[in-house]
Amino acid sequence: MNETSLTALFILLVGLIMLSGFFSSSETGMMSLNRYRLKHLAKTGHRGARRAEKLLQRTDQLIGVILIGNNFVNIFASSIATVIAIKIWGDAGIAIATILLTVVILIFAEVTPKTLAALFPEKIAFPASYILGPLLKILYPIVWAVNLLTGGILKLLGISPEDAATDHLSREELRTLVNEAGALIPAKHKDMLVSILDLEKVTVNDIMVPRNEVVGIDLEDDTDTILRQLRSSQHTRLPVFSGDINEIKGILHLRSVSKLLLHEEVNKAMIMQLCQEPYFVPESTPLNTQLINFQKGKRRFGVVVDEYGDVLGLATLEDILEEIVGEFTTDYAATSPDIIPQDDGTFIIDGTAAVRTINKTLAGNCRSMARKP
Numbered sequence: 001m002n003e004t005s006l007t008a009l010f011i012l013l014v015g016l017i018m019l020s021g022f023f024s025s026s027e028t029g030m031m032s033l034n035r036y037r038l039k040h041l042a043k044t045g046h047r048g049a050r051r052a053e054k055l056l057q058r059t060d061q062l063i064g065v066i067l068i069g070n071n072f073v074n075i076f077a078s079s080i081a082t083v084i085a086i087k088i089w090g091d092a093g094i095a096i097a098t099i100l101l102t103v104v105i106l107i108f109a110e111v112t113p114k115t116l117a118a119l120f121p122e123k124i125a126f127p128a129s130y131i132l133g134p135l136l137k138i139l140y141p142i143v144w145a146v147n148l149l150t151g152g153i154l155k156l157l158g159i160s161p162e163d164a165a166t167d168h169l170s171r172e173e174l175r176t177l178v179n180e181a182g183a184l185i186p187a188k189h190k191d192m193l194v195s196i197l198d199l200e201k202v203t204v205n206d207i208m209v210p211r212n213e214v215v216g217i218d219l220e221d222d223t224d225t226i227l228r229q230l231r232s233s234q235h236t237r238l239p240v241f242s243g244d245i246n247e248i249k250g251i252l253h254l255r256s257v258s259k260l261l262l263h264e265e266v267n268k269a270m271i272m273q274l275c276q277e278p279y280f281v282p283e284s285t286p287l288n289t290q291l292i293n294f295q296k297g298k299r300r301f302g303v304v305v306d307e308y309g310d311v312l313g314l315a316t317l318e319d320i321l322e323e324i325v326g327e328f329t330t331d332y333a334a335t336s337p338d339i340i341p342q343d344d345g346t347f348i349i350d351g352t353a354a355v356r357t358i359n360k361t362l363a364g365n366c367r368s369m370a371r372k373p
Contacts, residue, residue: 028124033125038053048129064146178193199288204286205284208315209315216248219268237316279302291320
C-alpha cells in the first residue's frame with residue numbers, strides 16, 4: 001500500500017513539474033511573440049494567432065493567470081516532494097527534497113521550457129492559448145482580485161498602466177526593422193522603403209535643378225530664337241521669363257506648343273496664351289510635404305524660391321520620385337556625367353556637382369564594390 005501511494009505521489013509530482021514547465025513556456029512564448037507578425041496572422045484568419053492576440057490585449061490578466069497557475073503548481077509540487085522525501089529519508093528528507101526539487105524545477109520547469117519558448121514562440125504560444133483562454137475564464141475572479149491589489153500597489157508607487165509604452169514603431173525603429181529584414185525584402189525594395197522614410201529629412205532645395213542650369217524661354221529673345229529652342233528642347237516643361245529668371249511669367253508645356261508650331265506665323269503673345277501660372281515652392285519644404293502638395297494640386301513642376309521670393313531653381317515630381325526609386329529615366333546629360341569612376345577606384349568629380357549627388361553616387365558605388373566577391 002505504501003509502495004502504491006508512493007508511486008502515485010511520484011506520478012503526481014512528475015505531472016506537476018510538467019504543468020510548471022507549461023506555464024513557464026507559455027509566459028515566455030506569449031511575451032516573445034512578434035506583435036506585428038501576430039496581427040498579420042490574426043488578420044489572415046489564423047485561429048491560434050487570434051486567440052493569442054486576444055489574450056495579449058490584457059497582458060495583466062494573462063500574466064496573472066499564468067503566474068497563479070505556475071505558483072500553485074510549484075507550491076503543490078514542493079509539498080508532494082516533501083512528503084515523498086520524508087517517507088524515503090525521514091526528517092532529513094526535507095532538506096534533500098528542497099535541493100532536488102530546486103534543481104529539477106530549474107532545469108525541467110524553468111530554463112529548458114523558457115529557452116524553447118524563446119526560440120520558437122509561435123509553436124509554444126499558439127497551442128497554449130487554447131488552454132490559457134478557458135483557464136482565464138475559470139480563474140477570472142481570482143485574477144481580477146490579484147490584479148486589483150497589484151494595480152493599487154502600482155498606483156501607490158506612482159505608476160499607471162496607461163503610461164506603458166504603446167506598441168508602435170518609431171521611424172528609426174522601422175528603419176532598423178527594414179534593414180534587418182535580410183533576404184525577406186529584396187535590396188532594391190529596402191532602399192526604396194528607407195528612402196521614403198528619409199523624405200522628410202530632405203528639402204526641395206536638395207533635389208532642385210539650380211537656377212544656373214535652368215533652361216527656359218526668355219521673352220526678350222527674338223521669335224525665331226524662341227522657336228528654334230522650342231523645336232530642339234529636351235524638356236517637357238519650360239519656364240518662361242523676361243530677361244531674368246526672377247521675372248518668371250509662366251510655365252510652358254511643349255505638348256501645348258506642338259500645334260502652335262504648325263502655324264506659319266507665331267508670336268510671343270500666342271506663346272504666352274499657352275503658359276500656365278507658375279507654382280512657387282519654398283526652398284525649405286520637406287520632400288514628403290511637397291510630394292503631397294504636388295498630388296493635391298495635380299502638378300508636376302514647381303519653381304523653388306527663397307524667403308525673399310528670388311528664384312533658386314526648379315523642382316519636379318520626377319525629382320522627388322527618383323529620391324525613392326532611383327534614376328528611372330534616360331537623362332540626356334548622362335553622356336557627360338558629373339562623377340566619372342576611374343580604373344584605380346578614384347573618381348573625377350565636376351566642380352558643379354551637387355554634394356547630395358556626390359554622396360548618393362559614391363554610396364552606391366561603395367555598396368556595389370562591397371557585394372563583389
